[in-house]
Each structure stands twice: as C-alpha cells, then as structure tokens.
Amino acid sequence: MPIEIDAWGQETTAANALAVERLDGAILAYCGMRTDIGDRMKTVFEADPEMPMALAAKGAFLKMFATEKMDAAAAKSAEQLRERLAAGDGTTRERGHLDALAAWVAGDLEGACRAWEALTIDHPRDLLALKLAQLNRFYLGDPAGMRGAIARALYAWDEDAPGYGYLMGSYAFALEEDGAYHEAELKGREAIEIDRTDVWAAHAVAHVMEMQGRVGQGLGWLDHLKSDWDGVHNFKHHAHWHRALFALELGRLDQALEIYDQDVWTEIAxxxxxxxxxxxxxxxxxxxxxxxxxxxxxxxxxxxxxxxxxxxxxxxxxxxxxxxxxxxxxxxxxxxxxxxxxxxxxxxxxxxxxxxxxxxxxxxxxxxxxxxxxxxxxxxxxxxxxxxxxxxxxxxxxxxxxxxxxxxxxxxxxxxxxxxxxxxxxxxxxxxxxxxxxxxxxx
The missing domain is CATH 1.25.40 (Serine Threonine Protein Phosphatase 5, Tetratricopeptide repeat)
Structure with a gap:
C-alpha cells in the first residue's frame, strides 16, 4: 500500500491522500472536542477501509467511552490493526500505535502511555499520540507525566503546525495539574487567542483560577467564552460544571443549581x-x-x-x-x-x-x-x-x-x-x- 504524508509531515500508510486528509480532520476535531468526530471517521473509512492509523484512532476513540460495549469494539479495532500490520505494510509509528492501543485494551494504562511516549520521541508531531498519552497519564493521576509527555515534543512545533493551539491548551492543563499556574495560564490564554472554541484550553485556565481562589474571575472567564461552545460535544457540560463550582464558592447557591439544571445535566447527558x-x-x-x-x-x-x-x-x-x-x-x-x-x-x-x-x-x-x-x-x-x-x-x-x-x-x-x-x-x-x-x- 502506498505511503502518504499527513498534515504534520509524517509518513502514513493509506490507499490515497484523501483518506489521510480526512483522518487529519478527524484528529483535529477530536482535539477540539467537536460533535462531528464520528461522522468524520466514517468518511475516512469510506476512502480507505483498512487504513492503519484510522484503525488506531477508531480504537482509541472507542476506548474513551469507557463502557463494556465500546471496549469490545475497541478490541476489535486493535485486532484489525494487528492483522493489517501483520500483512507486511505499516510504518514504525503505526506499529507503535498498535502497541499502545493493545495495552490500553488490556487495561494496562501505564504500558499504553509508555508506548505512545516512545513513539513520540521519534515522531514528536504525532498529535494523536501526544493527546492520548496525556489523557491516560491524567487517569493515572500523574501530572508530571502529563507535562513531560508534551514538553519533550515542543521543540518540533511552531504556530504554523495544524493543531498547535490544541497542543498549547493541552500543555496548559498539564502545567496546571503539576502546579505551574502562571505558565499554565499563559499557554491556555495563547490557545484561546488562536481558537475561542477550544473548550479544553478554556477549562485549563479555569482550573488555574480554581486552584488560586480567583473565583469571580473564573466565572467571568467561562461566562465570556460559553457562547462559543455550540459545536462542542458533551465536554461542554464539564466546563459548565466549573461555572457551577465558581458560583458555589461565591456563595451563589441558587445560581449553582440553575447552572446544574440548564447546562450540566441536560437531555444529552x-x-x-x-x-x-x-x-x-x-x-x-x-x-x-x-x-x-x-x-x-x-x-x-x-x-x-x-x-x-x-x-x-x-x-x-x-x-x-x-x-x-x-x-x-x-x-x-x-x-x-x-x-x-x-x-x-x-x-x-x-x-x-x-x-x-x-x-x-x-x-x-x-x-x-x-x-x-x-x-x-x-x-x-x-x-x-x-x-x-x-x-x-x-x-x-x-x-x-x-x-x-x-x-x-x-x-x-x-x-x-x-x-x-x-x-x-x-x-x-x-x-x-x-x-x-x-x-x-x-x-
């Protein structure tokens, strides 16, 4: 199967350039927490039903639901990827994604993180691997690991790279969880200047304000940005949860309950x-x-x-x-x-x-x-x-x-x-x- 080049300059096994372009879009939609991730992935498989990186991404996206049904589907994607790579095609990076997905499917979060982090040493612009490593370090309670996974790759990024803002928003959250509040806020605000709809970056800055007791500023910050979240999937409920926490800390109990009813527990929860x-x-x-x-x-x-x-x-x-x-x-x-x-x-x-x-x-x-x-x-x-x-x-x-x-x-x-x-x-x-x-x- 031919090798195509993705938006980050990485070799990708695919039947055609269209499949790679569509997968790039799906990865950016994932980083932006958009509602159309699933629809975008369908178009990727229409262009190439066996694309290794598409199978890796599909398996990872399914794992994020954290349900038995989706876990079983993720395991199927991992097996399909394994069979696809066993046929002889595939890059070292794609094999690294298989190692990571297989470990995640097996319930070994540390092993999955090590696999993603190993492949990003040679492929520091692999945005999907960077995001997945951070996500799983997050659920390992490892803020230093979250920070390090991205910090090791920063040298390879600049503002012209697709998803640079998303990477800054992710780095902001890692910095905040690791206690580097000033740097976290700077990176988070930088990401919002690039894309006001970046709800992950918005929430990273809100975390800084939460930890520093800047509750009035925190509520104002999120209230200022909430109108930009229409295309965001249910993670926006979590951003509204932060609004409710700020209201609660301000002693505005009625407002906190109103936010709960209107924005936290909705019909799509x-x-x-x-x-x-x-x-x-x-x-x-x-x-x-x-x-x-x-x-x-x-x-x-x-x-x-x-x-x-x-x-x-x-x-x-x-x-x-x-x-x-x-x-x-x-x-x-x-x-x-x-x-x-x-x-x-x-x-x-x-x-x-x-x-x-x-x-x-x-x-x-x-x-x-x-x-x-x-x-x-x-x-x-x-x-x-x-x-x-x-x-x-x-x-x-x-x-x-x-x-x-x-x-x-x-x-x-x-x-x-x-x-x-x-x-x-x-x-x-x-x-x-x-x-x-x-x-x-x-x-």
Whole structure:
C-alpha cells in the first residue's frame, strides 16, 4: 500500500491522500472536542477501509467511552490493526500505535502511555499520540507525566503546525495539574487567542483560577467564552460544571443549581463524565444545605446501568456516590460485588487502583449516606494520599477531601478535622468551604 504524508509531515500508510486528509480532520476535531468526530471517521473509512492509523484512532476513540460495549469494539479495532500490520505494510509509528492501543485494551494504562511516549520521541508531531498519552497519564493521576509527555515534543512545533493551539491548551492543563499556574495560564490564554472554541484550553485556565481562589474571575472567564461552545460535544457540560463550582464558592447557591439544571445535566447527558459532573455537584450542594429534590434519580439510573463496569475507578466512585445518595442499596451492592470479582481475577490498572483506594472511596460514600461518618473516616483517612491514583483533576478529587472533612466533623473527630482544614487553608487560603468548616470548629 502506498505511503502518504499527513498534515504534520509524517509518513502514513493509506490507499490515497484523501483518506489521510480526512483522518487529519478527524484528529483535529477530536482535539477540539467537536460533535462531528464520528461522522468524520466514517468518511475516512469510506476512502480507505483498512487504513492503519484510522484503525488506531477508531480504537482509541472507542476506548474513551469507557463502557463494556465500546471496549469490545475497541478490541476489535486493535485486532484489525494487528492483522493489517501483520500483512507486511505499516510504518514504525503505526506499529507503535498498535502497541499502545493493545495495552490500553488490556487495561494496562501505564504500558499504553509508555508506548505512545516512545513513539513520540521519534515522531514528536504525532498529535494523536501526544493527546492520548496525556489523557491516560491524567487517569493515572500523574501530572508530571502529563507535562513531560508534551514538553519533550515542543521543540518540533511552531504556530504554523495544524493543531498547535490544541497542543498549547493541552500543555496548559498539564502545567496546571503539576502546579505551574502562571505558565499554565499563559499557554491556555495563547490557545484561546488562536481558537475561542477550544473548550479544553478554556477549562485549563479555569482550573488555574480554581486552584488560586480567583473565583469571580473564573466565572467571568467561562461566562465570556460559553457562547462559543455550540459545536462542542458533551465536554461542554464539564466546563459548565466549573461555572457551577465558581458560583458555589461565591456563595451563589441558587445560581449553582440553575447552572446544574440548564447546562450540566441536560437531555444529552449519559457519559461517565456527565454522571461524575452531576453527582459531584449535587453532593457539594447538599453539603451546603441545598435541597436538590429528585435530581439524584436520573443520575442513579445511569449509574445502575453501568454498575458492573470496570474501566475507570474514577467513574465507579461517582457511580457509587449517586447510588448511595439515591438510596439504591441493591445496586450499590451489585457494584461492589462486580468490582471485587474483577479485582480478584485481574491484574490490570483498574484492579490495582480499586484495591489501593477505590474500595475505600466507595465504602466511605456509602457510610456517609448510611449515617456512619466514623466508618467513612476510618476508610478514607488511611488512603487519602492515594486518591490521586483514580485520576481526574485536583478540582474533581477535592470532592473526596471535602467528604472526609465533613465526616470527621460529623463524628466529632475535631482534632483530625482541624488538621485537615488547616492543611486545606494553607493551600487555598480564601477557600469558602475551608473557612466555613474552620468556623464550625471554632464555634
């Protein structure tokens, strides 16, 4: 099969240049989190049904859904890619993508990251590999790895390269998660100057403002950009989730609930990230005394449908919170049984993280809702330094720190609660939750 050159100057096995051009467009749509990724991928396969890089991209996009059905489809794509490359065609880069996808399908996130990062040493302009490595480092709770994966490739990029802005937005998020807030904001703003619709870059800057306590600026920043997200897929719900967090931190509880109803939990919600957005926001609102009515029910319905899945402990933890909050005891037991069964028979990343901290997170959420805060503290306090292993951002994992503090207060473990609040306020001096809980301790 002939070799074509893609938009980044990389050799790509393909039947024709049209297939490569269409795949380039699909990769850029993925980076921009656009709604037409699937439609674009269909046109790629119309031009070349067996294109190796298209099979690699398809498998990766399917894996991102983190469902059993899509995982099975991703495994099929990996096998098709393996068969295609076994026929003798294919570049070293394409074989590297096979190694990474095969590891991801097998549940080995670290192995997948190592494969993508190895191929980007020789192919630093492989935007898909750079993005996938960062995504999986994110779900390994490895911000330094996220940062390094992109930093090693920056020398090969300039403003004229397709997707340069998307790379800057990705780098901004990695810098923020690694604590380099000033540099992160600069890169994120640079990406927005290139493309105002870049919701990933917008959210990277919002994370900086969240961590620095610049809540009024954060809400204003996202409000200024939200009209540009019409073509963005459901990740825009997560950007709106950040708007709600800013409103919550400002004490605007009604506004936070309004954002939830209008922009976080919508008629197209259904992804695990939608469930985590909704569950974590409702949990926070209830911590502040807001009555959320029957809003837990549809979230718990989706969580129950996916209770037996084991793609990400991050997702499972939020499924469990929704089930516990809605009183779905039978479904919660089913969830725990499924995860324990997997952990006993598998040695993949999920099983390792479940045993390290996932079991404790789920048990703590269940205990809080059962009126046993002491049990929640006993489970969560010993693993709090390991919670990062579930992945997610500092802002997302903050849910579990708040849970622990409130459980310690409810169980009258004032010394522990004071220590945790002291640590929190040292990192985030103006934090409303921390100041409120300090006031309760002083009262």
């Amino acid at each position: 259904g992804d695990y990230l939608d469930v985590s957005n909704a569950a974590s926001l409702l949990w926070r609102l209830e911590e502040e005394g807001v009555a959320v009515g029957d809003r837990w029910a549809p979230i718990a319905d989706l969580a129950a449908e996916r209770a037996a899945e084991h793609a990400l402990v991050f997702a499972t933890g939020h499924f469990a919170m929704a089930l516990a909050a809605d009183g779905r005891g039978d479904d919660l037991e089913r969830l725990k049984h499924a995860q324990e069964a997997h952990a006993c028979t598998a040695d993949d990343t999920y099983a390792q993280v479940w045993q390290a901290c996932g079991r404790a997170l789920v048990g703590a959420a269940e205990a809080v809702r059962a009126g046993r805060p002491g049990r929640a503290v006993d489970l969560l306090a010993p693993v709090r330094d390991r919670v990062r292993l579930i992945g997610g951002s500092w802002a997302q994992r903050d849910l579990f720190e708040r849970l622990l503090i409130d459980a310690a207060l409810a169980d009258d473990r004032r010394t522990l609660a004071r220590a945790l609040v002291s640590e929190r306020l040292e990192r985030r001096p103006g934090n409303r939750f921390g100041r409120d809980r300090l006031g309760r301790l002083s009262g």
